[in-house]
Amino acid sequence: MRNSFPLTRAPARAPAGRARPVGWSLALWLIALVVAAPILLVLGSLFVPQGETWRHLAETVLPRYLVNSLLLTLGVGAGTALIGTATAWLVTMCRFPGRRLLEWALLLPMAFPAYILAYVYTDALQYAGPLQSALRSSFGLSAGEYFFPDIRSLGGAVLLLVLAFYPYVYLLARSAFLSQSLSLLEASICLCSGPWESFRRVSLPLARPAIMAGVALALMETLSDFGTVEYFGVQTFTTGIYRTWFGMGERVAAAQLAAWLLVFVLALLALERRSRRTLLLPRGELSRLKPLRRYPLAPASALLALAACATPVLLGFVLPALRLTALALGNADWSPSAALWTYARHSLLLGGVGALAAVLVAVVLAYGRRVEPSFANRALARIAAMGYAVPGSVIAVSVVIGFGWLDARLNALGAPLGLTPGLLLSGSVAGLVFAYLVRFLTSAYGAVETGLERINPNLDDAGRSLGHRSLSRLGRIHLPLLRGSLLTAALLVFADIIKELPATLIVRPFNFDTLAVRVYRLASDERLLEASGGALLIVLVGLLPVTVLSSAIAASRRRE
């Protein structure tokens, strides 16, 4: 069974004619329907006519929203794909000084919420900030006498969102490169001419599903980003959704805008899947007996590689973190208080439980889909994993509305028996974890699904012929092989939850503050200096899972 590469068309179908257990379908449907309910609620808003509001939007602001969102999407998509893939390939396949350090350092920008990055950069680059002040004093210039690029612009937003989101691509692309078979690469190097050709013709196409999954995450995050674009005054589809809701008080019309955004993302993903269908992908390298041999680079190339990998880390993490530290230390009001400790504890609790829940559900959905790949199962799993593309507040309010309805039904049911427990779900920690699940299942599902796709379907057949049922196969074959992917999924969700804001704000119980809430309270009131302490703590707490899990992922890959 060593190093076999049966070439099959992806996605593979389970052999026909076998009795299929209905259990997985049932579990998939139950879970997916519950998780998808708030998303379906958003989509359902499309059936409530809002003609007049739409006419107004179409005549005035909608074209601008569309153009800006499109430019933002294109810029961030190209930027994250380029940086994420290039850095992942360099640190995985090449040998140059600093490679080991950079391998995990490249993940660090994940710890920064994009809007905090925006605040820090604006603060540093503004007129009174350190850079411009130094420029003025050293060249004897005064206001208006020199040109300085404005970070608060569409271009600035693209730059910062690329820095914040390229780790999604990096993480998934790296695990794809790591799992590529050495023998295949060796063969490709013989057949092609050198590392570059081998990268272009073999590694890249093989890693494409993973790269696209990463880019999809980055794009969904971009399209639902509100904090950065709002602060920069870039009018996008998402700022339009909030404006329609908060400004005009048209919640249903806002939900409709969000629903169209969702339809757009669904179409984009379907298109990508379709184009991938024509690729011949090898499935399931079982083992890699020899350790990966990295290409040694000539000094000049090594320097280039080092610069290419270090730049995103410096710009996306080191410099802003230093600036934040300087601000926090200079701010007399900040000291690590007991309250901050409580916030950190709440953040960790929510992150841990939420990550576990998301990984569990993602495994059920992805494996259920693998065992019984009917069209309905695939579609439902996909919709359930779409929460990422909906702006946070919209999905959070959908969750709140769903809980309110359910609580009312429960109380009505219990009333004849004298049981009126009041609110069970609304405003509970369980409710909050559910909201995270709805919002972040996307990233967990993506990681688990791409991991499962790399497992050879022949293994399923082998397990079956040995008399193992689907659950036993999952435990004995898939989960052990998926270890790295599961950890990746947990890491993605954990880091997202620590940074999450809208759902945390509106679904949480009384007196339940997290680090992100704390920073938001100060930043929303333009007290950025006072927010720096809390912001730094978010980054530090976010670092915890990044370092622990990334080393665990590396360890698990090494053993595979």
Place this chain on the structure above:
Amino acid sequence: MTRFLALRSAACLLACALALGFPFALAQDATRGVVNVYSARHYDSDAALFGAFTEATGIAVNLIEAEADELIERIRSEGANSPADLIITVDAGRLWRAQEAGLLEAVDSAALEAAIPASLRHPEGLWFGLAKRARVIVYDREKVDAGELSSYLDLADPKWQGRICIRSSSNVYNQSLLAAMIAHYGAAEAEAWAQGLVNNLARAPQGGDTDQIKAVVAGECDLAVVNDYYLARLLADAASGDPQDPASAEVAERIGLFFPNQDAEGVHVNISGAALVAGAPNRENAVALLEYLATPAAQALFAEGSYEYPVVAGAEADPIVTGFGAFEEDALNLSALGENSAEAVRIMDRVGWP
């Protein structure tokens, strides 16, 4: 043995998270009396104030903070089961929206009616203003003479072309300002004014009110329209002896403050306000908290932390804010802000105010 190292470290992480978070579950005991507050105000001074209330009355304050519109949706969806007693917002328009949704209940309190001026509360007691702020003009004293400034309407005059900074129209402060102008002059004139203002902008709107003040200092524009407390905060920083913000010293040196409309309707004010939620489970405690917040002592604290003006006679604002001087304020009942805010946003969309 190392086979499960990765899974074990993940399990460890999870266990740590659970262990750290667990004490929360035990800490949720209830005091006898509580009042549940849904607040859109985010000041530490508020938390201190609620603490003082608990100390004085024994009534514990439970708090959820979020955006006003989200809080309104949550109260609406929780329906009859909602634990919400009080809702606090930083804008009269949002209180009006809660009122329109039928979520509020009138409070009949002689103490509140005596303490709070009529224009700052709902005529039937559906909501009460607790602190107010003025939307003023700040200007570069080197480039603008205060004598050139007069009213908001004047900002549409071509003489200000390329000289004005104002933040995005997505912000509720601008929406409320335009809503007030619709109430005074009608939608057509308000739209013409908004168009003139947009034509005079020095740059595309970006950042918050603080950033507009800094843009005046940076020479990007000659004047800006902002809420007065943002200037007060920068001045307080400059006066602290150890300024945290590198821009604040220059702001103190160069920026002047002008209260517009003194010869007309008066300067536009908005409120931080509170309202009783219909069907509040702790109605009496909620009214007690409302009345407490309208006492002069509480008022001083409530307004001081945010550099706002207290609404109750006898309570003093922060010395920096009183230093701005006295002014005539718009007597328009603030219900008008809510009634006209959707129209204001449509006008802003039409005139291309980003």
